[in-house]
Amino acid sequence: MSLNETNVMLADSSFYICFLEDIGQPEVLTKILDNFRFLITPIVYKEVSKSVNFKHIESNPKIVLLPEENLGEALRPFFSKEEIEKGETEVIELAYQFYADDDPKMFILDEKEPRLFVLRNLPYLAKLMIGTVGFVGECYYEYAILEKSEASAIVLVISISKFRVSAEVISEVLSKIESR
Amino acid sequence: MPKIVEEYIVSLLGSGEKSCPTIWHLQKELFIFTKMNPKAKQLFNFVKHYEGPFSQVVQDSLKDPMYYEDAFDTKQNGEICLTDEGKKIFSDLRNRYIHDEKFIQLLHSFKLIRDIYDKLTKEELLFLIYVTYPEYIEFSNIYDRLVKDQEKRMRLSRNLLKKGLITEDRYKELIECVVE
Numbered sequence: 001m002s003l004n005e006t007n008v009m010l011a012d013s014s015f016y017i018c019f020l021e022d023i024g025q026p027e028v029l030t031k032i033l034d035n036f037r038f039l040i041t042p043i044v045y046k047e048v049s050k051s052v053n054f055k056h057i058e059s060n061p062k063i064v065l066l067p068e069e070n071l072g073e074a075l076r077p078f079f080s081k082e083e084i085e086k087g088e089t090e091v092i093e094l095a096y097q098f099y100a101d102d103d104p105k106m107f108i109l110d111e112k113e114p115r116l117f118v119l120r121n122l123p124y125l126a127k128l129m130i131g132t133v134g135f136v137g138e139c140y141y142e143y144a145i146l147e148k149s150e151a152s153a154i155v156l157v158i159s160i161s162k163f164r165v166s167a168e169v170i171s172e173v174l175s176k177i178e179s180r
Numbered sequence: 181m182p183k184i185v186e187e188y189i190v191s192l193l194g195s196g197e198k199s200c201p202t203i204w205h206l207q208k209e210l211f212i213f214t215k216m217n218p219k220a221k222q223l224f225n226f227v228k229h230y231e232g233p234f235s236q237v238v239q240d241s242l243k244d245p246m247y248y249e250d251a252f253d254t255k256q257n258g259e260i261c262l263t264d265e266g267k268k269i270f271s272d273l274r275n276r277y278i279h280d281e282k283f284i285q286l287l288h289s290f291k292l293i294r295d296i297y298d299k300l301t302k303e304e305l306l307f308l309i310y311v312t313y314p315e316y317i318e319f320s321n322i323y324d325r326l327v328k329d330q331e332k333r334m335r336l337s338r339n340l341l342k343k344g345l346i347t348e349d350r351y352k353e354l355i356e357c358v359v360e
Contacts, residue, residue: 070215070216070217070218073212073215073216074212074215074216074289074292074293074296075296076215076312077308077309077311077312078296078308078340078345078346078347078350079346079347079349079350080347080349080350080352080353081353082349083347083349083350093292096288096292097285097288100288100291100292101284101288113347113348113349114347116344116347117344117345117346117347120344120345121295121296121299121344121345122292122295122296
């Protein structure tokens with residue numbers, strides 16, 4: 001996968017919060033943003049804007065706020081209030097729309113259950129779905145945005161932070177980074 | 181106005197790979213569509229009814245269509261499908277509006293709704309609609325049986341979880357939900 005200007009990503013709030021709050025390294029997020037265009041949905045934006053470190057990305061032109069209201073409504077009955085407030089339903093529905101438009105976009109979803117929902121009910125979106133830690137790995141070995149040592153260090157910092165991720169995922173991504 | 185409602189029904193039915201399971205599915209799937217597209221609310225005018233949100237214009241269009249008389253068919257098992265004539269109408273609609281972004285978007289929304297809501301049984305469907313949109317409880321003659329009855333609520337929630345249609349967090353919400 002090569003990096004070009006059209007690389008567009010979607011992400012739930014936990015992705016942004018991971019860098020802004022959990023590991024407190026907004027500069028890493030800025031570095032990633034420099035190389036992508038992130039479409040941000042209204043609920044995700046609202047959630048992320050609560051971060052005290054939001055100022056680091058607030059005026060970043062690579063973050064594009066989508067004005068679409070009512071995104072996520074079709075999935076509302078199947079998700080908890082908390083999951084909806086994290087933007088999970090918005091991101092899945094938006095990813096679906098792009099896919100249906102024959103313009104698939106990668107999307108970052110971190111919570112286990114929403115990811116399972118996608119796998120079980122919208123399996124055609126699975127290959128576009130990635131987690132924050134996996135994406136950090138890809139920022140090294142797919143996109144060359146991060147140095148090898150930098151990517152490993154970030155993954156390790158994430159593993160001991162508040163960010164929820166399994167030891168298996170950490171180990172898998174570290175191995176992939178090391179082997180490239 | 182009935183003509184456009186009939187066209188919506190043709191499009192909803194045409195967007196699924198199989199027949200629509202029941203009349204309740206058709207009604208509630210269009211109701212969910214109005215949640216995604218509030219502009220369509222006025223057209224369908226969903227009201228509180230014995231079995232959840234109900235649109236008289238949808239019911240009339242289906243039972244006694246004025247414009248597309250031979251487009252829909254209700255099978256003996258209650259499933260609703262497009263007839264050959266209905267399939268032709270759907271194909272004509274698609275060809276006519278192939279460059280209309282809003283129409284394409286509408287088809288995508290219908291496909292997403294059908295992919296997920298068709299998997300629900302009638303009881304699961306009504307249960308989820310009631311707990312998600314409690315403003316439609318009034319006048320219901322099945323709310324007590326589906327939601328207030330704790331055993332039934334537990335069973336329906338468990339089935340939904342087993343089928344992978346709700347997340348674990350949503351399951352907890354559903355079994356703990358405070359009912360009126």
